[in-house]
Amino acid sequence: MGKVSIAESLLKIKAVSLSLDPPFTWVSGIKSPIYCDNRLFISYVDERRKVVDAFIEKITNSGLEFNVIAGTATSAIPFAAWISEKLSLPMVYVRAQKKEHGKGKSVEGRLEKGSRVIVIEDLISTGKSSVQVVKNLREEGAEVVGVFSIFSYQFKKADDNFKSVGLSYQSLENIESLLQHAVEKNYLSQRDADIINEFRKDPENWYSTYFKGE
Numbered sequence: 001m002g003k004v005s006i007a008e009s010l011l012k013i014k015a016v017s018l019s020l021d022p023p024f025t026w027v028s029g030i031k032s033p034i035y036c037d038n039r040l041f042i043s044y045v046d047e048r049r050k051v052v053d054a055f056i057e058k059i060t061n062s063g064l065e066f067n068v069i070a071g072t073a074t075s076a077i078p079f080a081a082w083i084s085e086k087l088s089l090p091m092v093y094v095r096a097q098k099k100e101h102g103k104g105k106s107v108e109g110r111l112e113k114g115s116r117v118i119v120i121e122d123l124i125s126t127g128k129s130s131v132q133v134v135k136n137l138r139e140e141g142a143e144v145v146g147v148f149s150i151f152s153y154q155f156k157k158a159d160d161n162f163k164s165v166g167l168s169y170q171s172l173e174n175i176e177s178l179l180q181h182a183v184e185k186n187y188l189s190q191r192d193a194d195i196i197n198e199f200r201k202d203p204e205n206w207y208s209t210y211f212k213g214e
């Protein structure tokens with residue numbers, strides 16, 4: 001399973017959308033011309049199997065030792081469930097924010113102190129959500145040994161955020177190879193790819209620079 005086949009899956013199921021004005025607003029507040037909706041995978045059995053198999057291959061090749069799979073809420077929960085089922089390991093899922101009712105928890109499921117946890121995320125933009133999940137797991141006494149995502153925008157901010165917690169992450173697919181594949185296979189025009197590459201240079205200011213003149 002190579003990167004190209006996950007790029008193909010994302011494009012085939014139309015998980016990648018473009019909109020310049022209005023742009024998409026990301027959880028970080030960034031205004032973006034692109035949105036990658038990995039949630040759509042749950043509706044495509046063959047394609048989601050490729051994702052789960054690719055996760056398992058990457059995780060296994062990492063050589064990391066772990067005994068719990070954690071999914072980030074909400075989009076990564078089904079992937080974590082499929083991976084934990086295939087690896088016959090317990091699973092938890094983790095919200096960035098604690099619940100404000102019920103048991104007030106961030107980590108759901110049974111997490112023993114000292115557990116060695118692999119975090120499954122669907123997508124990393126700034127990395128803020130995943131890093132918060134890492135912190136929440138540590139607060140519960142777990143050791144986070146690795147973070148894996150379907151897709152990454154390869155932002156420096158994400159590297160910096162992960163560095164702040166002494167970790168890095170691995171992704172099945174990233175923006176650079178997705179764009180290359182999309183143009184090669186005529187899913188995207190070179191012009192669209194150029195716009196997205198312009199956005200990648202300065203994500204926080206792209207929209208105000210090009211559309212609002214602020």
Ligand SMILES: O=P(O)(O)OC[C@H]1O[C@H](OP(=O)(O)OP(=O)(O)O)[C@H](O)[C@@H]1O
Pocket residue numbers: 027028072073074075076121122123124125126127128129130
């Ligand atoms: O790297 P970041 O800048 O933190 O952004 C990435 C996060 O954004 C999306 O989650 P969203 O908040 O949309 O929630 P969802 O998983 O419930 O759909 C995505 O699923 C990641 O968790």
Ligand SMILES: O=C(O)c1cc(=O)[nH]c(=O)[nH]1
Pocket residue numbers: 025026027028034035036037038123125126
């Ligand atoms: O950063 C985000 O919120 C985000 C970006 C993206 O492309 N897809 C997504 O689900 N979330």
